[in-house]
Amino acid sequence: MSPSVPLQEMIRAIRSARTQCEERGVIQRECAAIRAQFRQADNGGRSHNLAKLLYVHMLGYPAHFGQMECVRMIASPRYSEKRVGYLGAMMLLDEKQDASLLITNSIKNDLSHSNQYVQSLALCTLACMGSAEMCRDLAPEIDRLLRASNSYIKKKAALCAVHIVRKVHDLGELFAPAARSLLAEKNHGVLHGAVVLITELCERSPETLERFRKTVPDLVQIMKGLVISGYSPEHDVAGISDPFLQVRILRLLRILGRNNEAASDAMNDLLAQVATNTDSTKTVGNAVLYETVLTVLDIKSESGLRVLAVNILGRFLLNNDRNIRYIAMTSLQRIVGTDHNAVQRHRGTIVDCLKDQDASVKRRALELSLALVSATNIRSMMKELLLFLSSCPLELRAQAASGIFNAAERYAPSQRWHIDTILHVLTTAGGDVRDETVPNLIQLITNTSELHCYTVHKLYRALLSDISQQSLVQVACWCIGEYGDLLLRGECQETEPVQVTEDDVLDALETVLQSHMSAPATRGFALTATMKLSTRITDNVDRIRSIVSIYGSCIDVELQQRAVEYNALFKKYDHMRAAVLERMPVIEKNSPGHTNGESTREAVKEVQPAKVKQAETLLPQQPTSQVCDLLDLLGGSEEPLQPNPAVGSTVPVLPISTSSTAGGDLLDLLGGLEPTPLTSAPTVTVYEKGGVTLTLSSEKQSDSGLTVTLTACNSTDSDISSFTLQAAVPKSVQLHMKAPSGDSLPARGAAKVTQMVALSNPNKVNLKMRIRISYTSQGSAFQDTVQVDSFPEH
């Protein structure tokens, strides 16, 4: 072969350039020279120039000025010029370029050239960059060539037809007859091209597929010939006769046998033969076996054959070659849905592959392991998966974490196991879990009330050891805030008791607040938790007060807002604090938008704790309108949450333990939406007997609406329980009693019970109310009635 000297000199010059800048200089000079040469008339070195340009193009430099030269070279009568011209066309022109249309005519002429090598250039170029119009134009030519007598041309025409069919689907019909007859060829190249063409036609059109089913016996015959035949030097690869052709035939058989009993039967024996006889020591044999397995699993094969196929995959799993293990798992993944039990048998090997060094193998093993988790093997599988999580590569962590959550959700053998698992994931890979994990976990925790103590202890311990995993820290803060009283009590059935003082807990929360590792959202959680503790602890309320007031001037606007509001809760609305910071209600599993760890980003916003969190953040700046939105906090428009007083009685929690009562101003809390000046409403004592005092205050809501708040207090030395109030009003007045804040009055006025009554007096009659009081004290029941004739109004 004669080297192209000018080309090689240029390449040498470019390669000897020491810097990028130098290289650019050389290339610019060369391009200028090439451009000049292009403009000249026909000279002997045209192909060299174009070749140079193509080299420059491969280095990444612009070369579009060579497009027209390609067109000219293709039209040249010299083979050497045509060769480079067509190469240039394939590299520089694609169907999007206008210049590509200009070569259509040349291609057409060259397709009928006397020299087969010129014809082949045209065919190759058409198959590489032929646009839809060119294909439509030249399709009849290709069909003619398919029937030519020259094998060399026939095989090229076949693949050119494949390209045409891909570009213009309707032309498939044109090639079907010729394709059929090509199957009778002996030349492997032509045969291969024919099989590819038929595959393409069948994939595109179901009717063509039906017609070609008749070729199954022929294909089986050809395949048998390849498998059984002796050594053929021309096509042999490591003992397999023409594996490329074998694989293509197997793929075509797969398409023809799919969903068709008759065709599947016809190929059954052949597939069994290939599966058992193919030598699997080299990659090439495994390639054929792999294709065979895929075919067996896709057609309607008999069960014996299916078992054979899955066993081959099982053998692949034990192969030393990583590639083989990888494709085995890919195939098993496809059938894990349909042949689940068969795949389960290989679970051990698959789980072992989790420990493989190779990232691709690990990924496949992870996907397959997650698919194999079931109720029976959940415990052992989870152990392996958690082990994997601690050492898995970063890009797989999110997938592993969410897969583990899903599996835990579906098959958790016990609540405690579930919570433990989630906590384990959060400690190992907390940074990679999805956002909705936090609300999901919180929801899970609130639902398992018997484990509150255990959970909060565990989370507290986790918080002490590591505050860098945001999701974990957020959940821990939330739990400590909610169940801090359980934490401080010390004993817990499920874990060893540990003495936690209030200072310890506040220290932990403050660490989170001050740490630079904490995300803004996390700090919000911590601040809210600190605030909630003010109603659950007894001694260090002042410390909490000071923390909260410090953050009133925090740079983070979100934190500042919260702190200011909590400050207000301490100062102006101290009476409301207990009610506001009460235990959260149990979040129902079927709340709108509840996600099971599946991601839908929109749903994240609707999960309850998140919404409550959002409601909290809706609290506006001015204290006056704070009232209205506290309504959202406790009442919320859409959720099943009841207004606060009812909540207090349904959740089995400790009663409101601290001092201040809601007083008459719960009225403002639950009442109208207009901002009302919050001076305390005048109260009147309407009943005082036997140590029980009932006071009443009222507020006008509208022209005919009035809200009355009744407050009861117990000044005796013994507790009162089952305290209830009933009210009656004149006929035209409408009465609506809201749920009371509680039904027990501790001794010595430790706490009060309030109840709101909404009255509507459209006829403006003289308002009277009769109230019946009943309660139990020291084991005996008491009942009394009092009439109220006048209501204090503003």
Add this chain to the structure above:
Amino acid sequence: MIRFLLLFSRQGKLRLQKWFTPLTDREKKKVIRDMTMLVLPRPPRSSNFVQWRDLKIVYKRYASLYFCAGLEQHDNELLALEVLHRYVELLDKYFGNVCELDIIFNFEKAYFILDEFLMGGEILETSKLAVGATMEEADTLQETMEEYMSKPAY
């Protein structure tokens, strides 16, 4: 079908690029960049298959060159390894103990050989002998014409 075939050196320099689907220059550059970044950092004994977007990438390193092919979902990866190997064998037969420099200085020949082996993303000829024979004949044709053209016209 094979969507593309790339040859690049250990430093990421492109030695050959064959595209079997129409892509813009920008898209091609992106794919090349992605492939080099995907393949070059992989440790020596990893598996030769990688999932990238919706394609299966099959790559093999021969001496200082990486051969990288992008396959569609239904293609057989193990066979693709054989295809890459066959191409290397063809180059080796043609150039005699082929090395990277051969492919650099005779890149157009590398393309011609590829065009006799693959077409439209599918295998064209499964016989090594047949490809070798065709290349010889085509080269002879080219030389004959060149000799003829360069002879002085007496």
